[in-house]
Amino acid sequence: MNHAVQFINNQWLGGEGKEFTSLDPVKNTQVWQGQAATAAQVDTAVQVARKAQYDWAGLSFDERVAVVKKFAEQLSENKEAMALTIASETGKALWEARTEVAAMIGKIDISVRAYQERTGTKENPMPQGRAFVRHKPHGVVAVFGPYNFPGHLPNGHIVPALLAGNAVVFKPSELTPKVAEETVKLWQQAGLPAGVIALLQGEVDTGKAIAGHNGIDGIFFTGSSRTGHYLHQQFAGRPDKILALEMGGNNPLIVQDVANIDAAVHDIIQSAFISAGQRCTCARKLFLPANAQGDAILARLLEVTRNIKVGVYDAAEQPFMGSMISVAAAKGMLAVQQQLVELGGKVLVEMQHIDVNTALVSPGIIECSNITDYPDDEHFGPLLKVFRFTDFDQAIDAANNTQFGLSAGLLSDSAELYQHFFRRIRAGIVNWNRPITGASSAAPFGGVGSSGNHRASAFYAADYCAYPVASVELEQVVLPEQLSPGLAF
Ligand SMILES: NC(=O)c1ccc[n+]([C@@H]2O[C@H](COP(=O)([O-])OP(=O)(O)OC[C@H]3O[C@@H](n4cnc5c(N)ncnc54)[C@H](O)[C@@H]3O)[C@@H](O)[C@H]2O)c1
Numbered sequence: 001m002n003h004a005v006q007f008i009n010n011q012w013l014g015g016e017g018k019e020f021t022s023l024d025p026v027k028n029t030q031v032w033q034g035q036a037a038t039a040a041q042v043d044t045a046v047q048v049a050r051k052a053q054y055d056w057a058g059l060s061f062d063e064r065v066a067v068v069k070k071f072a073e074q075l076s077e078n079k080e081a082m083a084l085t086i087a088s089e090t091g092k093a094l095w096e097a098r099t100e101v102a103a104m105i106g107k108i109d110i111s112v113r114a115y116q117e118r119t120g121t122k123e124n125p126m127p128q129g130r131a132f133v134r135h136k137p138h139g140v141v142a143v144f145g146p147y148n149f150p151g152h153l154p155n156g157h158i159v160p161a162l163l164a165g166n167a168v169v170f171k172p173s174e175l176t177p178k179v180a181e182e183t184v185k186l187w188q189q190a191g192l193p194a195g196v197i198a199l200l201q202g203e204v205d206t207g208k209a210i211a212g213h214n215g216i217d218g219i220f221f222t223g224s225s226r227t228g229h230y231l232h233q234q235f236a237g238r239p240d241k242i243l244a245l246e247m248g249g250n251n252p253l254i255v256q257d258v259a260n261i262d263a264a265v266h267d268i269i270q271s272a273f274i275s276a277g278q279r280c281t282c283a284r285k286l287f288l289p290a291n292a293q294g295d296a297i298l299a300r301l302l303e304v305t306r307n308i309k310v311g312v313y314d315a316a317e318q319p320f321m322g323s324m325i326s327v328a329a330a331k332g333m334l335a336v337q338q339q340l341v342e343l344g345g346k347v348l349v350e351m352q353h354i355d356v357n358t359a360l361v362s363p364g365i366i367e368c369s370n371i372t373d374y375p376d377d378e379h380f381g382p383l384l385k386v387f388r389f390t391d392f393d394q395a396i397d398a399a400n401n402t403q404f405g406l407s408a409g410l411l412s413d414s415a416e417l418y419q420h421f422f423r424r425i426r427a428g429i430v431n432w433n434r435p436i437t438g439a440s441s442a443a444p445f446g447g448v449g450s451s452g453n454h455r456a457s458a459f460y461a462a463d464y465c466a467y468p469v470a471s472v473e474l475e476q477v478v479l480p481e482q483l484s485p486g487l488a489f
Pocket residue numbers: 144145146147148149153171172173174202203204206207208211222223224225226227228230246247248249279280281378380406451
């Protein structure tokens with residue numbers, strides 16, 4: 001059946017491309033089914049968005065804020081339904097899906113503030129006239145979203161883009177179309193004018209048709225480093241288009257000199273295993289000192305990890321970890337564990353596929369100190385790699401030995417050590433005695449190296465949603481009192 005899953009010009013239409021579905025990764029039921037948007041449908045949506053954007057940008061900022069706040073109201077009224085959709089389409093535990101919806105709602109006020117602080121209008125007096133810095137929207141921008149935060153992360157591009165006066169063509173992850181559909185329905189109910197947002201559902205072909213469409217002015221992308229690099233190549237030689245890339249990481253966490261072992265273990269677990277390890281900021285590599293304290297932390301970490309509750313997202317007694325996104329992703333992580341064993345890794349807590357018909361896996365820990373050619377890949381799941389060190393600077397060097405640079409952390413009671421770590425570590429998020437996941441929307445969020453392209457998101461998303469226009473203005477044409485040499489009037 002061809003469901004009306006594409007939202008173009010304020011109308012829900014059937015896709016004209018290939019059929020695809022999304023599945024509940026734990027209950028194996030179908031959550032969503034539809035047909036992909038074709039290149040022709042992409043073209044229509046972009047053309048409609050172009051026309052709609054002009055009037056949308058012509059509204060005052062306060063008028064746009066009013067619509068965006070209505071969306072926040074809609075989201076608040078439907079927050080439990082949205083959390084359930086997120087949980088059932090991703091397998092994420094319901095308690096966590098609720099925090100995702102709360103982050104979506106919180107994004108509205110933060111983005112209004114960010115627009116004003118970073119891209120609002122500023123005026124400076126001049127001897128003759130006045131100088132202004134104002135900001136204009138780029139036009140029609142595409143938003144590509146990942147599956148791991150199907151609500152919050154696209155929302156983190158869409159809200160600031162709309163506030164700035166852009167029209168948005170939204171292509172969600174093909175693994176989470178239902179969350180996107182529900183989100184866009186809330187925009188419709190909020191009264192966003194026709195054409196200002198389009199939802200184009202589809203797989204990679206739809207993404208390619210959008211990215212390759214000459215009528216878009218930019219792409220705001222959150223997803224894997226591989227796709228981000230592909231888009232970057234596609235945009236080569238196109239300085240006229242804006243590209244914001246939020247990509248993956250291979251994030252280190254170093255521990256040295258901590259008094260409270262349980263507190264350290266807590267922060268390690270929050271960093272490594274939240275969202276079943278499916279956060280871009282998750283700790284992938286744990287550096288522990290090769291001494292008695294390192295041994296004690298490791299022993300306690302293994303003990304607590306073995307007792308982590310993994311389970312069905314809507315269980316009455318909530319698990320810490322829900323499932324991974326799909327059975328294929330779960331199998332992929334088990335293959336990674338096997339690959340690391342073959343390279344010389346020693347399994348300390350085995351990551352297990354709890355039920356091969358579901359995407360539920362238990363968290364794993366593997367010692368990798370003896371691996372000489374450790375692969376610098378992002379392993380997007382609950383497998384923490386442990387490295388033992390004898391010299392703190394060598395641990396920092398090893399932590400920096402990655403193409404990525406998203407998040408990094410130090411657990412230590414020494415302020416001096418933290419200052420030293422902060423100076424040397426290369427990452428866009430650097431934390432001290434806090435988990436390295438759970439970044440604030442009120443701060444910039446982005447990485448260096450293969451993690452981003454210097455266009456941080458969250459609070460700084462305002463920056464890539466608009467371009468600055470500098471003006472000097474005088475209400476009448478006036479002959480200057482002092483003329484340039486060689487001029488006579
Ligand atoms: N830095 C961040 O803010 C951040 C946040 C969340 C997730 N991530 C990263 O996202 C990844 C997980 O998400 P994912 O697997 O959904 O990412 P992905 O790269 O597979 O997909 C992201 C989006 O790009 C689209 N896409 C894929 N190939 C495309 C192509 N060739 N042309 C155009 N569009 C294309 C997908 O359909 C999807 O909408 C992880 O690597 C994670 O670290 C990064």
